[in-house]
Amino acid sequence: MFPIPLLIAPMARNSRPDLGDLDDLAARVKAGERRALAKAITLVESSKPADHEAGEALLTGLLPSTGRALRLGLSGAPGVGKSTFTEAFGTYLTGRGLKVAVLAVDPSSARSGGSILGDKTRMEKLARDPNAFIRPSPAGGTLGGVARRTREAMLLTEAAGFDVVLVETVGVGQSEIAVADMVDMFCVLLAPAGGDELQGIKRGIMELADLIIINKADGDLLKPARVAAADFKAALGLIPPKYKTWTPDVRLVSSLEGAGVPEIWEAAEAFRAALAKTGEGERLRQSQAGAWLWAELREGLTDALTSDASLKKAVKSAEAAVAGARELPPAAARALLAEFLGRSRS
Numbered sequence: 465m466f467p468i469p470l471l472i473a474p475m476a477r478n479s480r481p482d483l484g485d486l487d488d489l490a491a492r493v494k495a496g497e498r499r500a501l502a503k504a505i506t507l508v509e510s511s512k513p514a515d516h517e518a519g520e521a522l523l524t525g526l527l528p529s530t531g532r533a534l535r536l537g538l539s540g541a542p543g544v545g546k547s548t549f550t551e552a553f554g555t556y557l558t559g560r561g562l563k564v565a566v567l568a569v570d571p572s573s574a575r576s577g578g579s580i581l582g583d584k585t586r587m588e589k590l591a592r593d594p595n596a597f598i599r600p601s602p603a604g605g606t607l608g609g610v611a612r613r614t615r616e617a618m619l620l621t622e623a624a625g626f627d628v629v630l631v632e633t634v635g636v637g638q639s640e641i642a643v644a645d646m647v648d649m650f651c652v653l654l655a656p657a658g659g660d661e662l663q664g665i666k667r668g669i670m671e672l673a674d675l676i677i678i679n680k681a682d683g684d685l686l687k688p689a690r691v692a693a694a695d696f697k698a699a700l701g702l703i704p705p706k707y708k709t710w711t712p713d714v715r716l717v718s719s720l721e722g723a724g725v726p727e728i729w730e731a732a733e734a735f736r737a738a739l740a741k742t743g744e745g746e747r748l749r750q751s752q753a754g755a756w757l758w759a760e761l762r763e764g765l766t767d768a769l770t771s772d773a774s775l776k777k778a779v780k781s782a783e784a785a786v787a788g789a790r791e792l793p794p795a796a797a798r799a800l801l802a803e804f805l806g807r808s809r810s
Contacts, residue, residue: 526623537643540653551587565621656689682718709738
């Protein structure tokens, strides 16, 4: 059997790779070297402050080589078959001569913080494909179904020459919407006869979807899948579309049989062409860059507050006051921010 670990990026967490010169690493990433790409992603995912600077320097140098891939987000509740679909779809794309990167966000171990499924062999066929790259990453404490550094990993895979980047979310259902702020096309996978049909009349994740994919549309589930597709099409008609040139649609897919998979790519290409025609695609990327900035500001402020030794006492005092109902959380938060900003200025 082909050694799968050679094609699946390693999940090193706290061991800094032997990077050598960053310029050399950047050149190797742009040349499409898998080991270099894996090292680069490990670098940007590192929680060590020293690695942050090196990771940002690496990304800054590679930035001109990014932005050309089609970014697709794949969301859905556990059991809907995201990994099975990702493998079928990715294999179809590589068969068309495209290079496909899969960023699979896994649940995190409460003990180690690592990816629970990261060491397991998934997407076995796609993992053996020389035109595919699979990187599992732990979600950590990040909400929204993605990892904190998924955006950086996506840029690195683009710099490495991948044509399509698939971001498979952690699979927590209606809350995994953060991926919609970092991809071009947001796809929601649903299973027929799974009790999700009524969700079609709710907004939530549905109003963010650019494409609804009813997976497992085969065998005894084919008829329920068709009923579900009709229900979701009717529901989508009640939600104002995000774009002037694209109306969200519903497609049936059998990941096991491969039926409907080519139509998903046709929809993705049509989506990209529609947004490019009006400039909405470029505006979307610009808006996402702004959202990334604010996400980093929020994360950075939280990190600064929790790591400032001089503020620890004030934070504990505020937590006790809030828990004891002696102070409202907004007032306590404002006081902490004022103290933090005051110390920063001094």
